[in-house]
Amino acid sequence: MRITHLRRPGRLVAITAAAVTAGLLLAGCTTTASTSGSGSTAASADAFKAVVLTDGPKNDQSWSNSVFDGLSEIDKSVNVKTDFVGPLSTPDEYVQQGSAYASQGYKMILITNGAQTASAIQLAKSFPDVTVCQGPISPTEAEIAAFPSNFCAWNLKQQDGTFLAGVLAGLVTKTNKVASVAGGEFPAVIRQPEGFILGARCVNPDVTIDTKYINSFSDVAAAQAAAQTQVSAGADVILSAVDGAVKGLYSAAEGAPQTTYVIPSYFDSYERAPKVVLTSVLYNLNGITADLIQRAAQGKITAKEYIPYTYANLKVGELADFHDRTDVVTADIQSKLEAIEAKLRSGDIVVPDEKGADAPLSVEGAGSTIDPASIGC
Amino acid sequence: MTIAAITVLLVITVQMAAPLLWVTLGEIISERSGVLNIGAEGTMLLGAWATATAISFGASPLVACLAGIGVGAIVGLVMSVLYIWRRVDQIVGGIMVNLFALGFTTAMWAVLQGTAVGVNAPTLTVPLLSDIPFIGTALFSQNATVYLAILAAPAVFALIRRTRWGLRLRAAGEQPSALDSAGVSVRRVRTSGLITGTCLAGLGGACLVVTSASGGFVANMTAGTGFIALGVVILARWNPLVALLTTVVFGLLKALQFQAQSFGPLSDVPNDVWLAVPYIVAIVAVAAARSTRFAPTVGVPWSRH
Numbered sequence: 001m002r003i004t005h006l007r008r009p010g011r012l013v014a015i016t017a018a019a020v021t022a023g024l025l026l027a028g029c030t031t032t033a034s035t036s037g038s039g040s041t042a043a044s045a046d047a048f049k050a051v052v053l054t055d056g057p058k059n060d061q062s063w064s065n066s067v068f069d070g071l072s073e074i075d076k077s078v079n080v081k082t083d084f085v086g087p088l089s090t091p092d093e094y095v096q097q098g099s100a101y102a103s104q105g106y107k108m109i110l111i112t113n114g115a116q117t118a119s120a121i122q123l124a125k126s127f128p129d130v131t132v133c134q135g136p137i138s139p140t141e142a143e144i145a146a147f148p149s150n151f152c153a154w155n156l157k158q159q160d161g162t163f164l165a166g167v168l169a170g171l172v173t174k175t176n177k178v179a180s181v182a183g184g185e186f187p188a189v190i191r192q193p194e195g196f197i198l199g200a201r202c203v204n205p206d207v208t209i210d211t212k213y214i215n216s217f218s219d220v221a222a223a224q225a226a227a228q229t230q231v232s233a234g235a236d237v238i239l240s241a242v243d244g245a246v247k248g249l250y251s252a253a254e255g256a257p258q259t260t261y262v263i264p265s266y267f268d269s270y271e272r273a274p275k276v277v278l279t280s281v282l283y284n285l286n287g288i289t290a291d292l293i294q295r296a297a298q299g300k301i302t303a304k305e306y307i308p309y310t311y312a313n314l315k316v317g318e319l320a321d322f323h324d325r326t327d328v329v330t331a332d333i334q335s336k337l338e339a340i341e342a343k344l345r346s347g348d349i350v351v352p353d354e355k356g357a358d359a360p361l362s363v364e365g366a367g368s369t370i371d372p373a374s375i376g377c
Numbered sequence: 378m379t380i381a382a383i384t385v386l387l388v389i390t391v392q393m394a395a396p397l398l399w400v401t402l403g404e405i406i407s408e409r410s411g412v413l414n415i416g417a418e419g420t421m422l423l424g425a426w427a428t429a430t431a432i433s434f435g436a437s438p439l440v441a442c443l444a445g446i447g448v449g450a451i452v453g454l455v456m457s458v459l460y461i462w463r464r465v466d467q468i469v470g471g472i473m474v475n476l477f478a479l480g481f482t483t484a485m486w487a488v489l490q491g492t493a494v495g496v497n498a499p500t501l502t503v504p505l506l507s508d509i510p511f512i513g514t515a516l517f518s519q520n521a522t523v524y525l526a527i528l529a530a531p532a533v534f535a536l537i538r539r540t541r542w543g544l545r546l547r548a549a550g551e552q553p554s555a556l557d558s559a560g561v562s563v564r565r566v567r568t569s570g571l572i573t574g575t576c577l578a579g580l581g582g583a584c585l586v587v588t589s590a591s592g593g594f595v596a597n598m599t600a601g602t603g604f605i606a607l608g609v610v611i612l613a614r615w616n617p618l619v620a621l622l623t624t625v626v627f628g629l630l631k632a633l634q635f636q637a638q639s640f641g642p643l644s645d646v647p648n649d650v651w652l653a654v655p656y657i658v659a660i661v662a663v664a665a666a667r668s669t670r671f672a673p674t675v676g677v678p679w680s681r682h
Contacts, residue, residue, distance in 0.1 A: 059486070220589045251497055
C-alpha cells in the first residue's frame with residue numbers, strides 16, 4: 001500500500017462550510033432589530049423607514065445600547081419603521097449596509113459613529129433621495145458648506161456631562177489624582193477627559209489627571225492594564241471614555257489597594273459593578289436618536305443642517321443617581337455639585353467646545369491648562 | 378520609575394501573558410499533532426463568551442471556566458471533523474471559524490444573557506511570597522487561571538516529551554506514516570491533539586473574562602490575542618517552556634504601553650507608537666527567526682492512500 005499525504009482538500013466541503021459560515025456571519029455579526037414607531041400596531045405600508053448604523057451591539061450597556069433604546073422612544077404618532085444594524089467597524093461595512101437599506105426604500109440612514117463621515121457622505125451622494133445623518137461631529141462652516149444637500153451632521157456636548165463628573169471627582173478624591181481611560185485620540189473622545197479634569201479643577205485646584213488612550217473601545221485587558229497603572233500612581237476616581245472595555249476598569253478598581261471609583265458613561269451602570277461605580281454620565285443618546293428620526297420623518301431636517309444637542313434642548317450631560325453612595329457623596333458634596341450644575345445650566349459656566357473655541361477641548365491637555373475662572377468657575 | 382510602578386508593571390505583565398499563554402499552549406499541542414489551528418482567535422472568543430454567559434446566569438467562576446473549556450472542546454470536535462476526517466483546507470477553515478466566532482458571540486450575547494452581576498475570579502494570595510519586592514504580587518497574588526497557566530507550561534512540556542501520548546502526538550505531526558505503520562490511528566491522535574488544544578484556547582478566553590472583564594463579555598474582547606499566539610508558537614519553536622518566556626515578554630511589551638504614556642520623556646512619543654510596539658516586535662522576531670519552519674506535514678490533511 002502506498003502511503004502519501006493528501007494535499008488536495010475536500011473542496012466541496014470547504015465551500016459548503018464557507019457558505020454556511022458566511023450565512024451565519026451575516027445573521028450574527030451585524031445584529032439587526034426592527035421596531036415600529038407607531039405604537040403596538042405594525043407600521044403601515046407607507047411608513048417612513050429609517051435605519052441606524054452603529055459601531056456596537058444593541059445590548060452593550062453603552063453607546064449603541066442607548067442608541068437602540070431610542071428607537072422605542074419615537075413619538076407614537078409618527079408612522080415610522082426602523083432597523084438597527086451593529087456592530088459595524090469598517091467604512092465599507094457602513095457603505096454596504098447603508099446602500100442595501102437605501103435600495104430597499106429606506107428614507108433615512110442615521111450613522112452614530114463620529115469616525116464615519118466619509119462613508120456617510122459617500123452614501124448621501126449615492127442616494128440623493130435619502131436623508132443621511134451622521135455624528136457626533138463638529139464640522140466647520142466650510143465643511144458644512146461642502147456637505148451634500150441631503151446630509152445632516154449632529155453632535156452632543158459630552159463635555160458638559162464629563163465636566164459635572166469631574167466636579168464630583170474633584171470633591172470626592174482623597175489623593176487629588178483622577179484618571180481617564182479613553183478609546184481613541186479624536187475630538188469626540190478627547191473632549192471627554194479634558195472636560196472631566198476641567199470640572200475637577202473648577203472645585204479643586206490641586207487635582208491632576210492621568211489620561212491613557214488604549215486605541216480600542218472593547219479591549220478589556222488593555223483598559224484594565226491602563227487603569228491599574230493609573231491606580232498605582234494614586235488615581236482614585238477614573239472616568240471611562242470607552243464602551244464595553246469599561247469592564248476592565250471595574251476589574252482594576254475592584255482589585256485596587258485603595259478605594260477607587262469608576263464613572264462609566266451612557267447608562268446608569270451601578271448594577272453592573274455596585275462596589276466601584278460612583279455615578280454614571282448620561283447623554284440621552286436615546287432621546288437624540290428618537291429626535292433625529294422624528295425630524296426626518298416629519299421633513300424637518302433642512303439641507304446640510306448641523307444639529308447640536310445640549311442639556312438645554314435635550315438634557316445631554318447629566319449624572320445618574322448616586323444610589324447608596326451617600327457616605328461618599330455627602331450632603332455637602334451634593335450641595336456643592338448642585339451649585340455648580342445650576343451655574344452650568346444658567347450659562348454662568350460655559351465649558352468650551354471641542355472646536356472653534358479659543359482653547360478647544362479637542363486638544364490634549366486643554367482641560368489642565370484652561371483657567372477655571374475664565375469659564376465662570 | 379518607582380518600586381510601586383515596577384511592581385504594577387509586572388502584575389500587568391503576568392495578567393496580559395496568562396490568556397496568551399493558554400492559547401499558545403493549545404496551539405503548540407495542535408500543531409505538534411499536525412493540525413494548524415488558524416481559528417485559535419475564534420476559539421478563544423467562543424470560550425470567553427461561554428464563560429461570561431455562564432457567569433451572567435449565576436455560575437461560579439470555576440463552573441464558568443469549565444463552560445469555556447467545554448465550548449472549546451465542541452469547537453475542536455467540529456474542526457476535527459472538518460480538518461482531519463473531511464480534509465477541509467485548514468487555512469480556509471480557520472478563517473471561517475474566526476469570522477463565525479465574532480458574529481456568533483456578538484449575536485448570542487445580545488439574545489442570551491443572564492442578570493447576575495459579574496465578578497472576577499478571586500485572587501489567591503500566597504502569604505509571605507506575595508511580599509517579595511517587585512515580583513511578589515505579580516507571581517503570588519493572582520487568580521487560579523493565571524497560576525495554572527504558568528504551571529501548565531511545564532506540564533504541557535512533560536506531556537509532549539515524556540508521555541506515550543506525547544510521543545504519538547509528535548509522530549502524528551512529524552512522521553504520520555510511521556505512526557500509521559505502527560498501527561496507531563493518525564486521525565485519532567490528531568483529533569485528540571486538536572481538541573486538547575481548543576480546550577486550552579477556550580480556557581484562554583475564560584481566563585481573560587475572569588481576570589480582566591469582571592466576568593463580562595465584550596464583542597471582540599480577545600483583540601487579536603489568538604493571532605498573536607500563532608506568532609508566539611513559531612518564536613517559541615513549539616516548545617512550551619520557551620512559550621512561557623515569550624508570552625511574558627509580550628505581556629511586558631503590552632504593559633509598557635501604559636507606563637510609557639505617562640513616564641517622563643517617553644510620554645512625548647506618540648501613543649500609537651507604543652500601542653504598535655508588541656506587534657512590530659512580533660513581526661521582526663518572526664522574520665528574524667529564519668530557522669523556524671513548520672514540519673512539512675503540519676496543516677496537511679493525512680490519508681493512507
